[in-house]
Amino acid sequence: MAHQAGGQRPAPRPVPDTCGTQAYLQDYAALLEFLSCPSMVVDRHWNVVMANSAFETLFRGVRPHPTAMPGDNFRRFVLFHPDAGEVLGEHEPGWCLPMLAQFRSALETSGHDHELQALRRDIAQDPIMEAAYRQGLPHWIRAVGEAGSRLDGAVRLLLHPDPRRGRTECRIVEEAPQPLRELGYRRLTMVLRDPRPPAAPVRRPRRPRGATTHLTVVTSPDS
DSSP states (O other): OOOOOOSOOOOOOOOOOOHHHHHHHHHHHHHHHTOSSOEEEEOTTOBEEEEOHHHHHHTTTOOOOSSOOTTTBHHHHHHHOTTHHHHBSSHIIIIIHHHHHHHHHHHHHOTTOHHHHHHHHHHHHSHHHHHIIIIIHHHHHHHHOGGGGOOTTOEEEEEOSSTTTOEEEEEEEEEOOHHHHHHTOEEEEEEEEEEOOOOSOOOOOOOOTTOOOOOTTSOOTTO
C-alpha cells in the first residue's frame, strides 16, 4: 500500500543559526556515521534533519519521487512512496497504519498546524489513502489497541538490500538528548537483528508510479 502524494513536500524546519547549535549538530552527524544501523534525526513533522550512511544504504534502491523520498520526509515516504513496501516489510500493519495513527493523534492535538493540514489534504485526495484513514485505521486500532502505534521499542520487519541481511527484523530505538529536544528533534535508530529464516515470497512486483492498491483492512472499491 503506497501512493503518490498530490501536494508539495514540506520544507524542513529551519535550524537556529547559532554557532553552538550548528557545531552540536555537525558533531551529532559525525556520531551517527559511527553507527552501523540505519539512523535518522527527524523533526516533529518527520522531516529528516540528518541520516547516516547505513540509512542511505537501506533505501538506496527506491526510485525518485517528487514528494516522498525517505531522506526528505520519512512519514510521507511510508505513506506515499510506491517502493515503501519493497524495503519496509509487512508495510501495511507494521509501518503504514502505525504512522497513520500517529498522524491522526497529532492532528487531533495540533489541528491548526499547516504541515499537518497539508498532509491531511493529500490523504483526502487519494481515495485509497482516505479509505485507510477513515475505515482501515479505526478497525486496526480496535484490533491492536492504541499502543500499536508506538514506534519506540517496536520490532519491525525490513527487506534489506544487502543480501547478507535480506529479510531481517529491527528494533526501533528512539532517543532525544536535551539539545535535540530543544530543537524539536529526535533520533530513531533501526537496530538490526539476526535475519529471519526464509519465508514464502511476500514482495510484489513494483507497480508503475501512480498505480493503486487497497488495504487488506479496507474493502476494495471494486468489490
